[in-house]
Amino acid sequence: MDDRHPTADDTRLPRAVTHLVTAHEQLGAEHKTLVAEAEGTTAQERRGTVHRMVDRITQAGCTLTHAVHALATAHGLRALKIDRQYSRDADGRDYSPLPCLGDPSETLYEAAGLIDEVAQTLHKAYTPTRKYPGLARARHPRQMETALASLRAALELVCDDLAADQDDEAVNEYAPTLKQLTELKDRVCRTVPTQGAGHVLVSTDLWGSLLEAGIGHAERDVAMLLMVRASGQQQLPAGEIAAQLSYEQSQVEQALAKLKEVGLVREDGTLQGVRSGSAPA
Structure with missing residues (x-):
């Protein structure tokens, strides 16, 4: 038996698997929303961009499953003390014509490569296009923030294990990926902060109206921005809204017109059913 592998922290790989499972779970909400967005988008080029985002998140999810399997295999091989053992000949010597048993170090390195592949795929999914740079954002910032942080934590643990196995070259190889994930x-997970110290009060009728109006993603984004910027109920210029949401100004103007048409935005550009007030006791 080869006992060269470190045993100081045999929880690293199980913890890395837990992080990957979390990342996999958190991708679901983003994928579902992007699928619906693609189906509801009429502009062909814009729809193509969203479809590519959907495809890449699908690919990232599939690669994540392989990464989990690789880490679980590496952990299992170590736990069972299987490490490239050969068959023996009649004299008890290694017999190399037959394949040796599994190599946990090689499987661990494979897992690191798969996690890196997930990171690169998600990076491609959210690379801004020249025509629609505003699409390169998370629709569910909280879930995607958790997914990306979990991916980074998993890769960090795997790199720690590789370092303990004296594979410094592999650790250096994935340092740029750790930075890229951050x-x-x-x-892509930026959220729009509320302005001022007041508490935003939202009418329950507004939520129902938003759901029933049949509006698109641009209208929903504009409405949410107006909602969190309710302090003072000041009108926001379309250009400022476009800059904060990474939309073109014409898209914001069309969204505001639609929201006014369905009665969700007043003529002064403020949102119906929202006001500033004291935080509830």
């Missing part, structure tokens, strides 16, 4: 999280 930058991707910060870029």
Whole structure:
């Protein structure tokens, strides 16, 4: 038996698997919303961009399953003390013509590569296009932030294990991916902060109206921004809304017109059923 593998922290791989399972779970909401967005988008080029985002998140989910299997295999091989053992000949020597048993180090390195592949696929999914840069954002920032942070935590644990196995070259190889995951999280998971110290009070009728109006994703985004910027109920210029949401100004103007048409936005550009007030006791 080969006992060269470290045993100081045999919880690293199970913890990495837990992080990957979390990442896989959190991708579901984003994928579902993007599928609905693609189906509801009439502009062909815009719909194509969203479809590619859907395909890449699907690919990331599939690769994640392989990464989980690889980590579970590496952990199982170690737990069972299986590490490239050969068959023996009649004299008890290694017999190399027959294949050896599994290699946990090789399987672990494979898992790191798969996690890296997931990171690169998600990076491609949220790479801004020249015509529609505003699409390169998370529809569910909280879930995607958790997914990307969990991916990073899993890769960090795998790199720690590779370092303990004295595979410094592999650790250096994935350092840029760790940085990329942090930058991707910060870029695509931005949320619009509320302005001022007041508490935004939203009428329950407004939620029902938003659901029943049959509006598109641009209208929903504009409505949500107006909702969280309810302090003082000041009108926001279309250009400022476009800058905060990474939309073109013409898209915001069309969205505001639609929201006014269905009675959700007043003529002064503020949202019906929203006001600022004291936080409830």
